[in-house]
Amino acid sequence: MDDSTFKALSRTGTPGRYAAFADLVDLAPAAAFIRGSDGRYLWANHAYAHLYGTVPEQVIGKYIEDLDEPAEADQFRALDQEILSRGTPVRHTLAYRRRDGSAGRAVGHRFPVRENARTCVAGIYVDVTDHLRATVQWQEAEENLQALRDHSGLPCALLSANGRVVEASAAAAELFQVSPHDLVGRRAHTLLAPEPDLDLDRLHRRWTGLISRRTRRVETSAVLVDAHGMQRRAQLHLTTIGHSAGRARHVWAVVTHQSLAHEAHPALTAAQIRILSLLAEGSSNGDIATSLHLSRQTVDYHLSRLRHLLGAATRPALVARAYVLGILAPRAWPPRSATAAHPLSTV
Structure with a gap:
């Protein structure tokens, strides 16, 4: 590329043959550049310049070493030469330092392009740091x-x-x-x-x-x-x-x-659940009968039936079984059913 071509390139920022490429990606979020075989930037878009905290005009005309650390510049030059010698694209991950000082990562491809009968290196990258x-x-x-x-x-x-x-x-x-x-x-x-x-x-x-x-x-x-x-x-x-x-x-x-694992037992009625909750509260048989508007004999029958169903011989054992079998809610006071499915249970 002669000096007149480079000067024109510096003014426009776009190689003539690749104006369509440049126009396409100039304002795109993907970072893109074109670089000569000598490592000098021929063109760069805003996203690429942003990687270095500057603008395209400050990138075009500079060499790789002007922007990157020596070790990274050597790596990039070697990659450029690989692309120029092979003539095929190479996928590449670019590590860089973001403007806030944090480490950034960009992923893209570098590929050969022709300009004035000379082969140059173009690249396009997408910042994947946040991803x-x-x-x-x-x-x-x-x-x-x-x-x-x-x-x-x-x-x-x-x-x-x-x-x-x-x-x-x-x-x-x-x-x-x-x-x-x-x-x-x-x-x-x-x-x-x-x-x-x-x-x-x-x-x-x-x-x-x-x-x-x-x-x-x-x-x-x-x-x-x-x-x-x-x-x-x-x-x-x-x-x-x-x-x-x-x-x-x-x-x-x-x-x-x-609750503790147990064999299936017949489903308790709403009245039986309510009787158990009142029993756990400390109510006597007479108190339970009064609260539920039942006769004392009916309450006695229900308690006898519950002791048989739950395998509990005494009143304290009946209350304990009601809790360990999950019939009564373990974290509620006053005592209530573990489920609101029973319409007469307190919630």
Whole structure:
């Protein structure tokens, strides 16, 4: 390239044959340049000059060593020579120092172009610093979530929108007496006891609200059943993932409290649940009868029936069994049912 051509280039900033290329990328967010075989910049767009904290006019006409550290300049010259000798494009990652002093990364291609019968090197790069940082943050969040899932000891599972288990913690697999591999792919409703039906209906309505994003979080209870048919009432926290306006794709389900595993027993009536809550509160048989507008004989019958159903010989044992089986809420006072499915239970 002769001096007259270079002077014209310096004034316009654009080689004549590659004006279309320059016009295309001059104001584009991708950083681009054209450099001669001697390492002198023939053209650069605003995004490329911005990498060095300057403007294109301050880049054109300078050599690689004028802008980059010696070690980096040697690397760039060697890359240019590789492109010139091979005549084929090369994908390259550019490390640079951002204007705020932080490290930056740009990814792109360098390729040969012809100008005045001479081969030059052109390059176009996209700054991926923010993308890489977001990727690292996402990976760290994934690792933290996996650590929480695997080491917190809480039974938890990631569920798809159609209620299938996508991921599960070791504690969740232990709760259901299966391996984590066997738990993944199961439909969540197969892990719930079929009774009482009212509980499942309510849970389904709340699940529908989650998936449609009418709500983001739900706290509820359900009766879980393991591989051996043993049941336990559990407190469930359901949370959708993401903030998009469309349907939720995944839901995290976490068990925060659970009763002891027990064999299935007949579903208790609303009156029986209320009697247990009053009994746990310290009410006598007469007090219970007065509160529920029942006869003393009816209360005595219900208590006798409850002792038989729950396998408890005494009043204190009956109260204890009501708590460990998850019939009564463990964190509520005055005592109340662990589920609001019973219309006569206090909430």
